[in-house]
Amino acid sequence: MDAEVLISYFPLYTKAFGLTVKIGLIGIGIAFVIGIAAAFFSYFKVPLFSQLSKVYVELFRNTPLLVQLFFIYFGLPKIGIRISAEVCGAVGLGLLGGSYMAEGFRSGLEAVAGSQTESALALGMTRGQMFFNVIFPEAFSLSVPAIVANVIFLLKETSVFSAISLMDLMFTAKDLIGLYYNTTEALFLLVIFYTLMLLPVSILGNLIEKKVRYKMFGA
Amino acid sequence: MGFDVLLKGSNMLRLLTGLWVALRISLISALISIVLGVALGSLMSLKKPVITVISRIYLEFIRIMPQMVLLFLVYFGTTKALGINMSAETASVIVFSLWGTAEMSDLVRGALGGIPKIQYESSFSLGLTTFQTYFYIIIPQIIRRMLPLSINLITRMIKTTSLVMMIGIVEVLKVGQQIIEANRKSSPNAAFGIYATVFFMYFIVCYVISMLSKHLEKKWKS
Numbered sequence: 001m002d003a004e005v006l007i008s009y010f011p012l013y014t015k016a017f018g019l020t021v022k023i024g025l026i027g028i029g030i031a032f033v034i035g036i037a038a039a040f041f042s043y044f045k046v047p048l049f050s051q052l053s054k055v056y057v058e059l060f061r062n063t064p065l066l067v068q069l070f071f072i073y074f075g076l077p078k079i080g081i082r083i084s085a086e087v088c089g090a091v092g093l094g095l096l097g098g099s100y101m102a103e104g105f106r107s108g109l110e111a112v113a114g115s116q117t118e119s120a121l122a123l124g125m126t127r128g129q130m131f132f133n134v135i136f137p138e139a140f141s142l143s144v145p146a147i148v149a150n151v152i153f154l155l156k157e158t159s160v161f162s163a164i165s166l167m168d169l170m171f172t173a174k175d176l177i178g179l180y181y182n183t184t185e186a187l188f189l190l191v192i193f194y195t196l197m198l199l200p201v202s203i204l205g206n207l208i209e210k211k212v213r214y215k216m217f218g219a
Numbered sequence: 220m221g222f223d224v225l226l227k228g229s230n231m232l233r234l235l236t237g238l239w240v241a242l243r244i245s246l247i248s249a250l251i252s253i254v255l256g257v258a259l260g261s262l263m264s265l266k267k268p269v270i271t272v273i274s275r276i277y278l279e280f281i282r283i284m285p286q287m288v289l290l291f292l293v294y295f296g297t298t299k300a301l302g303i304n305m306s307a308e309t310a311s312v313i314v315f316s317l318w319g320t321a322e323m324s325d326l327v328r329g330a331l332g333g334i335p336k337i338q339y340e341s342s343f344s345l346g347l348t349t350f351q352t353y354f355y356i357i358i359p360q361i362i363r364r365m366l367p368l369s370i371n372l373i374t375r376m377i378k379t380t381s382l383v384m385m386i387g388i389v390e391v392l393k394v395g396q397q398i399i400e401a402n403r404k405s406s407p408n409a410a411f412g413i414y415a416t417v418f419f420m421y422f423i424v425c426y427v428i429s430m431l432s433k434h435l436e437k438k439w440k441s
Contacts, residue, residue: 058422058426059422061425061429062374062378062421062422062425062426062429063378063418063421063422063425064378064379064381064382064421066381066382066384066392067381067392067414067417067418067421068418070392070395070414070417071414071415071417071418074399074410074414075410075411075413075414075415076411077410078221078407078408078409078410078411079408079411152282152283156283156284156285156286157285158285159285159286159287159288160287160382162287162385163385170285170287170288170291173291174291177295183295183296183298183299183300184296184299184300187288187291187292187295187296190288190291191284191288191292194283194284194285194288195283195284198283198284199279199283201283202279202282202283
């Protein structure tokens, strides 16, 4: 391994790292919003929306992100929907993540004891208040292990972005290997940067999981 | 919309052949992962310090490394560093087996740890031998817990194998690309139809398998 090569590649990787993290975070943010909305619809069995969210969850949980991105990035422009690679990456990750988050929240919501709902209603809360102030916070802490696993999964999935020519870590590594053939150095830095991105998330996730385990309500 | 390209020549058949390439890789890897995962998971539940440390490092590395990075490490890295020249398909089977074994061993460890101690004690006090205890009491319970999860792993394996096109294997997505390129003049909108078809192909395969796992989970819950 050549130290000089490593140093000269370093700035390229930090730039790609920033882009990967940025799009990853936006995608995860979208995933949370979609996931909560879909779980809300299916919990209250909102007509039409609950069926739609069920179809959405099954469609996106059972297809790979690479295929989804190809469809959004190369397929949709043919019927007049044209979006940039960055938006496509964030939206694609958000749609994939939304379906996983929805499943996570749904199982959390199902695990909340029925007496909680009844008590909340008996206290005179509206159904909206009950959901957002009582049921959802409890379900959220029950879903934490699933959420942590999903966040790690989604950050890992960002590696697929290189297929739609986003200049992420994977793309940079591939590009450098193709240009200069310093395979060992390029792959070494790739592993280092992904470790930098995901090891803290993994450790933090474990800590959070341990913390919320003591905060089980109602059970 | 570009769906007409599918009916031209043997395009549909080519796509299905491509899908089979991806499925074959994932099924072989899933099989290897289940066997090795059960072995590693059983080893891990022995709680020997050396095994624990090594398996923890292995599991954590696989947990945080994207499968695409692992593919590149094995396919390009070994060629350059060790001089081993393997086919892309071999490399992907190795990568997905490494990944699947890690996932599977964690599930096996969890399932083994989830069997209450009282199950062992009761069967011993009934006079069953160690072999009988495992064969009639413990293993049937573990299979019930494991089977839905293993089936789930297979669908995840199938979804992940779509990545193999990035190291040059001609699977369904690559075949789709080739068809789109070849018909660029005659049907410029082929990208929509082809990619939508590939999307639904993956959906049908994974949906059927995940329904099976859900069904088993419900059936055995009681």
